[in-house]
Amino acid sequence: MTVTSPALHTAAGTATPRQRFVQCASPGGLHRVAYTEWGDPANPRVLVCVHGLTRSGRDFDRLAASFSDRYRVICPDVVGRGLSSWLNVPNYYAVPHYVADMVTLIARLDVEKVDWFGTSMGGLIGLGLAGLPGSPIGKLLLNDVGPHLEPAAVKRIGDYLGKPMQFETLQQGIDYAALLAQSFGPLTPEEWREINTPLLQERDGAWYFRYDPRIGQPFAAITDEVAAAGEAALWGALKAIQGPVLVVRGEKSDLLSRETVEKMIAEGNKVSSVEIPGVGHAPAFLSAEQIGIARRFFIGPGADAS
Template sequence: MTESTAAPRQQYVQCLSPSGLHRIAYTEWGDPANPRVLVCVHGLTRSGRDFDRFAAAMADEYRVVCPDVVGRGLSSWLLDPRGYGVAQYVADMVTLIARTGAEQVDWFGTSMGGLIGLSLAGLPDTPIRRMLINDIGPHIEPVSLERIGQYVGLDERFATLQEGIDNAALLAASFGPLSAEEWREINTPLLHEVDGQWRFRYDPRIAVPFKSVTPEQNEEGEKLLWRSLAAFAGPVLVVRGVLSDLISRETVAKMIEVGRKVTSVEIAGVGHAPAFLAADQIAIARRFFDGEAPGGS
């Protein structure tokens, strides 16, 4: 790999929503001519830059594409916040995949990114070949939704960048025992300076649909995700943090039962969700995408 292909490239693609056009930002790693494409999609309030270290590690085998989901990172905000939902995210990812020119892609989805991947994987003629789902499943434990609901959408301001980094680290403490430098690495891209204060880049209005969903809608959404899992013919690896409050071992067991080629692995000392900064975690993903059996069950 040349020096130019080893460095990340910041790209954009234009997408469509019912309220108009918007841009999706994505970071791309590896040889742009490589037909093997790995799409990595982040969690609810995070960004594609969460995958910098993982993408750099995988760029010898893949062209790695790490989007900022609409309303996050460097991507546009939707004109109508009611559009912040999986249907729009799936549509945007279809446009992004078309931009790559790949007929098939592999998928790494953390939390919300896993739900987007699962939804896309269940569609007829899906472009997804194999999929790693990081600490998420069709059934989400209610206690985790309550926890997320306490902070999502808060338009907080910080006097310094470090204050913002520390706040983001507190919210994501369950990622695992990361070093101060690792928190700085993944949290700095989440923040920007506005009028002398530091603020999160994500649109606070993503909380509008999150907080307005009804129990009936949650139940119907879960049913659709189970059907998607059952429909997907490719290999799936479910990664669960042992301390996760979002996905239970019972849900993982049901995913193995319902899916066609589902395996699982647990990561000790981590909750929701494993950050995949550590070499041993990256190795789990590499083995899976190389077609090897996971390191646990």
């Protein structure tokens, strides 16, 4: 299903995204995953961009517009977020299920290989998929995330995750989302409005976040033993990846430590890193300078942001 909507036109460039959906399956039934598609739909060179825990694929509008000259760019709303369905069984809001959805999405794209840009949760999904035998992922950019997550940051996220919020106006919702994401960097009011508006929807005269608040249930239920097993699996996945991996860290990140980045470089095969000054978790990749980091990694030296 393809929909082209004026609401999806952006000021980031002349490229216009297409709103699409793919049907996926879980033990709890069928659900739809929404995604925006940029660039030539026949281009076999595909970049998949996957967002953070409570965000949406529209976080990548500027980056996708920039890359659409070289790539077909796919920006999904992970199930339970954005325009995607909510799951009938909230226990399936976890990385293994998200990986399965992305396998279905890539099959829909009818390509053998993709490159992957993953922010926070989107990076964990990419890491899990890239470490599987026969993985379709070539180059992998991990935006401020790695196998080890600092416990204080995980607690900070858990303190607000899943709490029902209601706003009288769209601007109130935009401002609250900006407060939660202030470590993204010193963004302008226009930039906050650009990336936060898609997170909100109006119902009966009030504004609400689009994500399913039940995504917080499996997050809150994680025990120390489960967390340790998950971290071990992610380190194993990193070691299995043969393609290039770029770890981007925000200088002030409380989720991804420098020590973890150093360990990733030491234990991975082709892992390099970049640290972005003045930002925390996670760099927003709205500026030409940050987009240029991604273009040089995926496209090559001299590939400045367009």
